[in-house]
Amino acid sequence: MSLAGQFSHPLVLRAKLEISAACHAAGKLPSHCVVTEYSDTQAIAQAATRASRELGYARMWSIHPNQIRPIVEAFAPVPAEIEAALDILLAAQAADWAPIAHRGLLQDRASYRYHWHVLERAARTGRSLPDTARSAFFATAAV
Known part of the structure; x- marks a missing residue:
């Protein structure tokens, strides 16, 4: 069509x-x-x-x-989406994946899944991810 x-x-x-x-x-x-x-x-x-x-x-x-x-x-996600997803996921990880507040909004496991998908999409579409994202969420196994 x-x-x-x-x-x-x-x-x-x-x-x-x-x-x-x-x-x-x-x-x-x-x-x-x-x-x-x-x-x-x-x-x-x-x-x-x-x-x-x-x-x-x-x-x-x-x-x-x-x-x-x-x-x-x-x-591909835009840089602001990637940055927000990373901020939320790093804060959630530091809180042992308990619910958190981010910029005045509640974030919980459901939103963590969404933000994880944003980071995955960024990686799959060749977007540059900060080293903090790579080391925290995309670490490769040692050979």
Whole structure:
């Protein structure tokens, strides 16, 4: 389907949201459909960003190598998300994973899982992680 109808028609949006919600409820990663404008990297980036940020998709299909980089970039967390996730997880670890307050908001095991996924996504999409994150959460076994 072309980009034109994917994010504007209410029935298409409803279907996309229901698919995403069903995948999350079943413990599966929702994967967004392709965009046929394979040479328009701006359109691909826009579709991937909306699928990720607005509809809850965790992945997106590509049909051409030109689409891969914009999709990966769109699904990657932004630096502020990475920083907040790291701050929360380090504070939680120091509190032996008990609930904590961070910037006036309660954080607990459910939110720790979300923030852990942010750090995982950052690592998978090639984002630079601070050494504190690598040593605390991504340590490799000695050979």
